[in-house]
Amino acid sequence: MTSYRFLVTAIDAAGHVNTVLRFSEGLKAAGHEVYFAHREKHRHLAVEGGFSFIPFDETLWKVNLDELMLRLFDLSVAKFRKDPVERLLEKYPNEEEADKLLSIYYDVVNQALDKIISDEIVKFDAIIVDFVSPSPPLYKSPIPWFPICSLNPLVLYPSGPPPFSGYSVNSDQSNWDEFRKIHRQAHSNLIETVNKDLDVAGLKQARFNPAKFVDSPQTIGFYHYPAALDYTECEPIEPGWCRIDSLIRQPDDDTDFVIPERLKDKPGKTIYFSLGSLASADLAMLQRFISILAKSPHKFIISKGARGDQLELTDNMWGENFVDQLKVMQVVDLVITHGGNNTFMETLYYGKPMIVFPYFNDQFDNAQRVVDKKIGFRVNPYDFNEYYFLDCIEKIFADEQIKNRVEAISQSMRNSNSLSEAVKMIEKQIGLKKASVH
Template sequence: MPDKKVIAFFPEAAFGPALNSVGIAQAVEKLGHKAVFLTDPGMGGLYKGYGFEEHMVNMSEPMPPEEMAKYWSEFINGHIPNFRKSPYDQIDNYVKECWEAIVDTAKWAEKDLPKVLDEVHPDVVCVDNVVLFPAIKRYARENGKAWVRIISCSENELEDPDIPPHLSGCGENDSACHEAFRTRFNEVVEPIHDDFNAFLASCGEEPYPLGQFFEASPHMNLLLYPEPVKFKRRYPLDPARFQYLEGCVREEKHYEIPTFKAHNDKPLLYVSYGSLGSGDTDLLKRVIKAIAGMEVRALVNVGDYESEYSAAEIPDNVYIASWFPQPSVIKQADAVIHHGGNNSFTECLYFGKPAIIMPYVWDGHDNATRVQETGHGFKLDRYEWTDAELAGKIDAMLGDEAMQARLAATLRHMQGRHGPTKAADILQTLAG
């Protein structure tokens, strides 16, 4: 057995990055090392539930966990009208407010993070976020340790002039869309970026170019994006510093599919708009009503809003719940409808399942465009669709032999490499 090392994970306070890091941490511990999590108190208990040690780092004004959860739910639900807008038209509202909040998390973390790092004294620190936390660079530099950046969102979080800008939803070859989005994004975020650079200066760090809030690690950068859908870059990523993890799907307990009162022998759909997107209950109820008229079964994730659904609104071929062990469910489903979060995106590809992506914010726009461009599913406007159109897309996913063959090849590629094990081997090497 190798010497036992301590690998620290510091994911963004959101379920996508958190659960991806869990998958890597599980593989780290199988190699005989200790994985620990640095986490905002709002996510406290999540990692403990998987058996990991937690260390709290406030990333906002301290408040009880239930108030923190309520804050983010209200933040998202307050933007539901903006979900109808294009990615370009979201820059002035949702995107702007997100970056303001993200910069604030970096400032808050600087209060607790140095002390926590000194106490844990990890051999490697892995950070999954879109913003720099100066304390991590400083700790690595002063202690001769490595820090790793995990990119759990779309691959284009690492920019290149020939690929769509992050959050844009632009097509791979739509250079006019690329330029328009980049220009407007930089105009809107410039005051936020100036404030962030002032913060970096106060921490002894060099300023970033306009539009950049993070950098690639000099040690290693792990992309959860699968190679079968990656972009063609003008400047290819150096494998010595950048590795694709093919989804990095975590291990979850088996889920027993319930017996449905109707169509119990028909294809199974899984529908989820993520933990925050489930607040759009009008949309989910509309999808459920449409599915009622189809010869399919559906498991629908309604998040924290289960009480808002009456028994009369749930047809016999639909089962709702506030949470599902998603990898286990997707593995057993025939097709998926989701919001485009990177967990859902990569898990569908990992298990070879076609998807309809109905995006609303962030990298969901990029993943929706990409799933259609690469022939692994369809992009569908979140609101502008008819029951017949939705049914047609579902039928196409289930019956398209070329798409099924493409998904089967992607499944073989991803499962043949097993991202969590690959990541754990890399981290073990970096730990020395």
């Protein structure tokens, strides 16, 4: 068997990083050599996965990426508490600055990637990327590249409900085109800014599309979603995209998560609560959640986020700023999540029902898919009713059908060989590429 050398990278967001790391595990299992390229703070992930690591040259950047993302979040937090249409229609004083920060974010990642690809010391046979905007270094390189879409796959189904709307496939379609129009208008400044950068890079054929937040494949690309939830009723899918049912990476070590002492003797079920790395920065909202969950008869493990030191937990809770989510998932009875695709997939993989509290982008679509497929509940931040929220928890524990449906999805994800098939498809494409140049 021919062994190839892969460069693997993603934008600096937990879900995207975790997805490409799992893909890397599949490449390694097939006998290939993997180089994970990212920020120095992620080196340990490469070491734990047994991959080579190439650090981004952050001296190229004039910004602190962590501070930039928190600043971007703070500029947008007011709109995140509104429904998807209202937040798009309303103009905010800091929107231009937010768009500029997002453009800078794309640019600095591409700078780092360009330096690695241009390095003649290490030659790569292919590149695996999980990006949300066209990348000039990829288009300019002769190395074949394969995109990963770790978003809800509605972005790949032109005939389905508009991505990021949270509309059901069964909803009134007369609203769909209007949402698409409003969404594009709301992102017009960002579109113009990013496309100007692409023009400067000589890439007039590549355009940024905020209705997708994923680039079209060069040949083939892969998205992460279980077959039981996929939008097959909205086919056809865009050309070149293939589904992988499960891209859940392995835990960092073999130790189990132990329920903390302060919770061991508490009554009720054990529930994991996480709003992800960005939404958890909304401290006012998170503290409100905590005060409501204090009224529940159950116990909670809380992922508090980067600003978690400012939160006060109640007696029926334990939490840390960052918890080992892959291990926590395995010992809880229910997950309350923002619906980011990575946490969404992990919850399903470990067979846990969920309540989704969507905050932005594809989280709305995942939340609605939970409702449409009857595997949990959706609670919206813009019409939040604490009694409904607490009742959803009790309804899930009382509904055996929800538990059975989730368990069936979990088993199908665990039994799928779609990752190994995806690796074979890439191997074939690399072989064809090499044959064409000889």
